Structure formats: structure tokens, C-alpha cells
Amino acid sequence: MMRTGLPTRCWMLAALFFTAILSFSPAPVMAQVPPIPQATTDPLPSWNEGVAKRAILDFVRATTDPSATGFVPQPDRVATFDQDGTLWVEHPVYTQVLYAFSRLHLLAEGKPELKQVEPFKTVLSGDRDAIAKLSLHDLEKVLAVTLTGMTVDAFQAEVAHWLETARDARWKRRYTELTYQPMQEVLAFLRTSGFRTYIATGGGQDFVRVYAENVYGISPEQVVGTAGATSYGYDAAGKPILTKEPKLLLNDNLAGKPEGIHFMIGRRPHAAFGNSTGDRQMLEYTKAGDGPRLAMLLLHDDAAREYAYGPAQGLPNTEVGTFTPQLYDEARTQRWTVISMKVDWKRVFAFELTP
């Protein structure tokens, strides 16, 4: 497994861990009063007080207090997080698609015939309007050509290199820096509370695995994502290799999310976090379990600090992160908790702390 080498992020994550651990030191023992561990500092400092923050704190208390009726034994404590738009920025284009486009340019240097064939010709033209009009089927062709046909080791090395060198257009930072600080706090808080935190992404499983450990502290086996087949074989020297094949094994989106969660985890989550219609079934499935269950939906309503899209702004939905009015309605009827980025978050990114 290649490492993406993001020491800053690593230290931040370590600091988060220690903050969270410290915040759960037992309170001083009072005479005649049994010692009850209490949070002496806030485990969610980037969250404003409100319904969303309260829902997280209440859920953790209800599931981890051994005397509570909703107590969940530690082996059963599983939380799943959508990635694009829930843990980091997905707008205006998924990071993985940007990677695929960049990779296509590299590929075309060695295979100039790609420049004559659609949809590659359009992507290579750099014409943003034409690219925006490509169909999902066209994008799949680009993904198949750029993300398969190499060994898993070569793929990991290439993605790691790209993540180190590429910068996003708006913040001029690495994509791996565009994670939401409040969600990092939720990940750390759940883990110090005995939960195992999983990513359940419609994005590529192998792509997300390259950075998930450094960026989120989530190991490769805890990334459930859309996955292609690999094929086992031998290189010229007879060494065993695994090659990425253009054959879909798991489409981890929509109904595929609970199906993928069952396949990879084998337990129903007690908490799930999403932001789009692709997460609907995961949230439903999570909430349908017995006892306390937390289902949260992130609303992107902060154009100043990030982006605003979806029903709260009356903006047209983009292809990515489709947050329909119907989804908003279901959140209300199913008692999912909607997180307003604008209202609930004190800060969006960690780098706001150190401008």
C-alpha cells in the first residue's frame, strides 16, 4: 500500500485523536458520588450548538452508556460515511474524474490515436462546455481506459503522485486538504467512542483507499466503494501481480450502498452520513435497525465558504451530489437530521484555522 505522504494532515489527525481522548478523561472523583466519565472539553469544537450537534452527542451517549436501553456492544458499533460531498468537496467535479482526465492526457502522449476517438477527443480538447455535455456512459468509457489495465500497485503509485502534485482551482490547495473539519471531528469522536468508521462511496474503492488512511485515519479495508474486478497473473519475471480489469464488481451507489455494506462489513450500521440521493438507501437501511440509529444528511447551503446547491437554495442540481426536494422531504418524514453547512459549522476547512 502506497502512502500519499501528507505529514501536515497526519499531524492534524493525530492531534484530533489526542484532543478527543483527552476530552474523555474521567472527571475528578467526588465523595460518595460514583465516578462518571465526562467530556471536559468539546469533542466537536467546529460545530455550532444546535439540533445537528445535539443529535450526534445524544446518539453517542445513548449507544455507549452501558446502563442505557440503547447500549450497543462495541463489536456492533459501525458508522458509514459517504465521501464526495460528505467528507470533502465534490463540487463542481468529482476529484476522481479530474484524475481520470489528467491521466487521459498522459495516456494520449503514448497513444495519439485516442485524440481522434470520442469521447476521449472531447476530454482532450479541454473544451469545458463540451466536456460538461458528456453523458455518464461517456465518462464511464474514460474511467475504464484510465483506471484499468495496470497493476494495483502501479495504480496506487500513480494516484498518490497525482494527489501530491495536483491543486484545486478555487483554493489552490491539494484535494486532500479539502476535507470538512467538522466531519473529521465526528470521525475522531466516533472512533474514541468505540465505533469503527467506514467510508461507503460511489467513487472508486481503490482510488479512495490511496488517501483515506492519511486523510481520515480510515484503513483500506474500511473503504467500501465502487469496485472493478482484478485478475491474478504473473509478470515477465514470474512474480504474482493483480491487474485492474474494466469489469464492474460492485456499484456502490443508491441500492448498491446497503448491498456493498452488507458485502464488505456484514453488519447494519448504527450511524450513516450522506448528502445526496445516492445515499438515500444507506440512510434508510441504517435508520430501519433497532434501537438508537443516527442518519444525517449534509446540505450544501454555504456559497461563501464552500458551495450552495440543492433544495435550500432553489438552485438547479448539478449532475453530482443530487440533493432533490424529495430527498429533503424524506429526511423529514424518516427523521434523519439535516446538517446545514452554513448554520451548523463554525468552520468548514482545517486551513481556516491557520490562514
Place this chain on the structure above:
Amino acid sequence: MMRTGLPTRCWMLAALFFTAILSFSPAPVMAQVPPIPQATTDPLPSWNEGVAKRAILDFVRATTDPSATGFVPQPDRVATFDQDGTLWVEHPVYTQVLYAFSRLHLLAEGKPELKQVEPFKTVLSGDRDAIAKLSLHDLEKVLAVTLTGMTVDAFQAEVAHWLETARDARWKRRYTELTYQPMQEVLAFLRTSGFRTYIATGGGQDFVRVYAENVYGISPEQVVGTAGATSYGYDAAGKPILTKEPKLLLNDNLAGKPEGIHFMIGRRPHAAFGNSTGDRQMLEYTKAGDGPRLAMLLLHDDAAREYAYGPAQGLPNTEVGTFTPQLYDEARTQRWTVISMKVDWKRVFAFELTP
């Protein structure tokens, strides 16, 4: 997740854990000598001294000693174990096949027309010779009918119930009691040494998950196995359910083992344990990694305490657990370590301790 409720086995596992933890208490601090943690008791008490036991102890020392060149950071410590024939008895019939046959009898009570259709007619006849002649394709039909078409929750409950009530023909014990005590010690030893222990089985992922946590301390997400698709839907009351479908997602056998390991774990194991040709690629793939790697192959050569089959005995191979002479040769040339059940194990089953 249903529990199989095996308190005896649970206590044994807990005892194993504590034994292993105790065996790693630091040695008393000597004047002027830095305190080096040392095993004061044997972490593998059911193993005779010899090449196999030495290989395990050397591997753990080489990978966990921070000053050793082969040191493996804890996140990378992954060990995979085949299940049937490596962690428990597979001879003369896989437990899962026995379950499927038993389930077919139950199904036929409600659907008597199954009694008229092959291969179900043969299985239901109870004619052992005829059953033994069924093809793999026939067995797959039986598995498809008996292991799919119900919700994952119903399947788990049915398997758990069967495991509680069924008894094997030779030892008159639950199948879950037929695990190898020396391998339980290896699992516990690796875990106390910071390894995550996975099952990589050609058997059904959902089937093995029902008992793996109680029997081996291996949680559902650490079971990689042959897996069928599920489909997300809603029951009559509108509650989300996952239904098991007769569609293969992952054939976790032969080349499918390293492919399944990449899919589910995303890292190359540092140690792998198998006993048949179905494990060959997993052992090759493990051994091909850098640094110290442990690949072990269990030879069933103990007819008195368990069974003898495979090359050592010159016996004809059965359909299950095919240990060919070619595999034995590859073990030698690739420097895998062969475990002789007869020579290397002081005892085979835990119940030998308490007859």
C-alpha cells in the same frame, strides 16, 4: 448479526486471549539492562518444537521488533487464513454442504415437487453413493436453492439455529467445536502481536460470518469468502430488507483468493495459511511481497486424531481439500512451510484437554 451462542467456545477463546496477553508481560527490569518484553510462557502450547513452530515465532519476531530490518508497521499487519481444512475439519464433507442438504429437506416439506427434480431428488433420497457422484454443477444448484431467496437476517438466524442443533457423525459434537486448537493459538498470538486476522475462504462468506466471531474472534468484516449478490428492497410493511440472490459476486477460491483479498482488504497479507490447491495463489501472492512473509500449508497426515489425505499418505485425493503432489513440490520450491498435523501438533482439538 445473530450470535451462535457457544459459551464454552467463547470462554476458551477468552482464556486463549488472556493466556497470550499474559505471556507477553514485560520481564522484570534488570539493573543497567533496558527492559525488553519477553515471552515468559509459550504462546503456542499445542505445538511441538520443530520447523513449523519456529517459522511462526521467527516471523512474528522479525515483523514486530522495531529494530529489525523486516519490521512491519502495525497498520500493515494482515494475516489471512483459509477456513475449511485449515482452521477446522473439512473431511469428508464441507459443513456448508451438510447445511445445504439439511436445509433442502426442510424446503421439500413445503415444496414436495422438489422430490421429483434432479439433483434435489438424489440429495433427498439420502443415497450416499448417488450423492457422492453429483457434479459440482449439481451441488451449485442445491446451494442456490437453499442459500438464497431469503433475507440476510433470516439466513443468519437459520444457520445459527442449525449450528446449535447439528452434530458431526464421528465426534458427536457441534461442527463449531471441530476447530484446530493449534490454529486458534496462532490466531490469538498474531492478534496480540498487532496483526489483524482474516478468514479467506472458498466457502460462503455469509455462512462463515455467522460463527466466525464466536468461534475464532474474527468479526464479519474480516471474513472474505465466496459471496452472492444481495438486492435491496422493502418488505410488506415498507421496512428496508436485503435479500440473498442466486448471483455470484466473488468466487473466493484459487486466483479468486488474492483477488478477493485485494477487494475486501486492499493490502497484501504478510502471512497466509492454507491446506489445498484452492490456497495456492493466496500463498504465492503473500510470499511475493517484500520483507519477511510467512506462507504455511497444513498437511492432513493424522488418520488417528483427524484424517489423512493428500500426498504424504499416498491416498487418493477427495473432492475437498485437494492437496496434490504438485502443491507439495511448490511448497518446497517457494519455501512455504508445511505443517504436519501428526508431527507438529501436540493436540488437534480443544476438547482433548477436557475429555
